[in-house]
Amino acid sequence: MVAIETINLEKTYAVGFWRKKPRVALRPLNLTVEEGEVFGFLGPNGAGKTTTLKLLMGLVIPTGGTARILGKNIDEAEIKAQIGFLPEQPYFYDYLTAKELLEYYAQLSGVEPKERTRKIEAMLERVGLKDAARVQLRKFSKGMLQRVGLAQAILHDPKVIFLDEPMSGLDPMGRREVRDLIEELKQQGKTVFFSTHILSDAEALCDRVAVIHQGELRGVGHVAELTSSVAGKVELIWNGSAVPDGFSALGAECHMSGETIRAVVPEVQQEAALEILRRERLRLNSLTPVRSSLEEYYVQKVSLAAKPAGAAR
Amino acid sequence: MSRVVRIAANTFREAVRDRVLYNLIAFALLLSGAAILVGQISVGIERLVVVNLGLTAVSLFGVVIAIFIGIGLVSKEMEKRTLYTVLSRPVRRWEFIVGKFLGLTGTLFVNTFFMAIGVFAALLYVSHKFQSSDAWILVALFFIVLQFLILCALALLFSSFSSPLLSAVFAFSLFVIGSFAEDLRGFARMSRGLAQGLATTAAYLVPNFSALNVIGQVAHEQPISAHLIAYNTAYALAYSAMAICGAVLIFERRNLK
Numbered sequence: 001m002v003a004i005e006t007i008n009l010e011k012t013y014a015v016g017f018w019r020k021k022p023r024v025a026l027r028p029l030n031l032t033v034e035e036g037e038v039f040g041f042l043g044p045n046g047a048g049k050t051t052t053l054k055l056l057m058g059l060v061i062p063t064g065g066t067a068r069i070l071g072k073n074i075d076e077a078e079i080k081a082q083i084g085f086l087p088e089q090p091y092f093y094d095y096l097t098a099k100e101l102l103e104y105y106a107q108l109s110g111v112e113p114k115e116r117t118r119k120i121e122a123m124l125e126r127v128g129l130k131d132a133a134r135v136q137l138r139k140f141s142k143g144m145l146q147r148v149g150l151a152q153a154i155l156h157d158p159k160v161i162f163l164d165e166p167m168s169g170l171d172p173m174g175r176r177e178v179r180d181l182i183e184e185l186k187q188q189g190k191t192v193f194f195s196t197h198i199l200s201d202a203e204a205l206c207d208r209v210a211v212i213h214q215g216e217l218r219g220v221g222h223v224a225e226l227t228s229s230v231a232g233k234v235e236l237i238w239n240g241s242a243v244p245d246g247f248s249a250l251g252a253e254c255h256m257s258g259e260t261i262r263a264v265v266p267e268v269q270q271e272a273a274l275e276i277l278r279r280e281r282l283r284l285n286s287l288t289p290v291r292s293s294l295e296e297y298y299v300q301k302v303s304l305a306a307k308p309a310g311a312a313r
Numbered sequence: 314m315s316r317v318v319r320i321a322a323n324t325f326r327e328a329v330r331d332r333v334l335y336n337l338i339a340f341a342l343l344l345s346g347a348a349i350l351v352g353q354i355s356v357g358i359e360r361l362v363v364v365n366l367g368l369t370a371v372s373l374f375g376v377v378i379a380i381f382i383g384i385g386l387v388s389k390e391m392e393k394r395t396l397y398t399v400l401s402r403p404v405r406r407w408e409f410i411v412g413k414f415l416g417l418t419g420t421l422f423v424n425t426f427f428m429a430i431g432v433f434a435a436l437l438y439v440s441h442k443f444q445s446s447d448a449w450i451l452v453a454l455f456f457i458v459l460q461f462l463i464l465c466a467l468a469l470l471f472s473s474f475s476s477p478l479l480s481a482v483f484a485f486s487l488f489v490i491g492s493f494a495e496d497l498r499g500f501a502r503m504s505r506g507l508a509q510g511l512a513t514t515a516a517y518l519v520p521n522f523s524a525l526n527v528i529g530q531v532a533h534e535q536p537i538s539a540h541l542i543a544y545n546t547a548y549a550l551a552y553s554a555m556a557i558c559g560a561v562l563i564f565e566r567r568n569l570k
């Protein structure tokens with residue numbers, strides 16, 4: 001079954017105080033996410049990721065198009081009981097304690113009174129806030145707020161979970177925990193749709209990703225499929241006094257510091273480069289992929305010039 | 314419906330934790346100071362002074378709370394983005410507005426309740442007994458609460474399309490103008506031509522706070538007619554309902570920034 005479906009969903013803001021100028025935040029977007037998928041929504045800052053999520057949550061009103069979640073139109077309030085949402089840099093009622101906040105949200109989401117306490121306790125434990133349950137949120141650090149945000153997003157056991165930049169602003173441990181949480185949600189059969197500009201996270205977690213730039217969908221597909229279309233690069237390091245002949249023909253970028261030579265060559269030329277080193281009897285110190293190929297794909301998609309305005313209309 | 318109640322209860326909790334009810338301390342100090350002073354100097358008019366002063370203070374304290382919290386009810390939640398995680402739940406936007414409104418009016422009701430106790434205590438202190446005409450004070454208090462209802466609704470309405478500062482200015486102006494609504498209506502009747510049309514429209518559009526102000530009458534122990542009570546109740550409910558509807562209509566179409 002289809003979990004999320006957008007049909008020509010678009011948003012143009014009117015900016016300016018007096019003479020309002022249109023600013024396109026999202027060009028007509030057609031996207032389908034299957035149930036049970038972990039879907040990454042990638043793009044640089046200002047690409048339109050948050051706008052898309054806010055449209056899906058009904059927080060901003062689309063200029064055109066519609067969207068459906070679990071087969072229901074997004075303006076039906078009932079469907080929201082099946083949705084969890086973590087906003088970008090979340091902020092909550094700071095006069096409440098973590099426990100009170102979750103209680104309030106559980107009530108609003110219609111969690112059975114019988115189950116409320118147990119679910120809240122379990123959730124606080126799960127996000128590591130058990131000891132801070134009775135502390136007012138005004139005393140929470142950014143990382144702790146992010147944890148509260150995750151807790152409120154999954155508290156009512158939703159089927160589809162939307163996370164806006166869930167890893168940004170977290171320390172490495174925090175990021176790791178969020179990754180584990182997303183994995184867990186996937187194991188439970190949930191659909192997770194998250195936006196990020198951290199590609200390694202997307203690569204590690206996602207079944208499929210979409211790349212969006214300047215409000216326009218630039219590509220969508222399985223990570224493996226997308227990356228097979230772009231060639232990666234590898235870095236070779238060895239000791240030597242000069243760059244052997246033939247390296248420039250491979251399209252290598254070489255760099256010498258002291259006795260160490262560093263060369264970056266396209267992945268397809270890896271064998272050829274190794275062959276040259278073998279012939280010259282040079283000993284290789286290391287061979288590493290320079291950038292993930294998802295990053296290559298992303299850079300390629302994002303550096304394409306935008307289509308002329310109006311072309312997508 | 315239960316969601317409206319939850320939102321109202323949370324709004325009340327916020328007001329309490331933000332120490333809104335601390336205004337009661339200032340009120341108590343003011344009133345007890347006045348009662349002691351009046352008890353010492355005036356002869357025969359202690360009642361008049363205490364009722365007048367007490368009820369006016371109840372009204373003004375409440376008006377300030379109604380306007381200043383009212384304008385922030387929704388705009389603050391938009392500003393701080395606390396609304397995101399509420400409206401992404403099965404909560405309709407009108408439920409949010411109505412819940413917020415009921416939460417603040419509930420807060421004001423509780424606040425007024427405690428102030429009323431203070432007024433009656435001061436009254437007892439200066440005149441040593443209650444008399445049957447004191448019951449009209451309850452009617453005056455009821456009318457004051459009706460004023461708060463209208464003001465909260467207006468503050469919400471203004472803040473749904475303008476900045477908090479402008480909303481406060483609008484709401485305060487309307488409170489002042491509305492306190493002279495009867496005079497405005499009289500004016501309108503006396504003018505003629507196009508001016509009359511405009512003046513009449515304006516006079517009937519502003520909330521009629523003057524009809525809701527019976528402090529002078531009850532201070533002078535005059536009774537309030539049942540007709541006025543019924544009329545004022547219906548008027549205040551209808552007026553605030555319309556303002557809330559307006560606020561909902563605007564809010565339904567808004568993008569959360």
Ligand SMILES: Nc1ncnc2c1ncn2[C@@H]1O[C@H](COP(=O)(O)OP(=O)(O)O)[C@@H](O)[C@H]1O
Nearest residue numbers: 013015023025044045046047048049050051570
């Ligand atoms: N409320 C708004 N009013 C006007 N323009 C906006 C508003 N919100 C976002 N935008 C614009 O829409 C574009 C996309 O923003 P956003 O969706 O926040 O990007 P992202 O989340 O990918 O960083 C940006 O150019 C931004 O300036």
Ligand SMILES: [Mg+2]
Nearest residue numbers: 049050051088
């Ligand atoms: Mg964003």
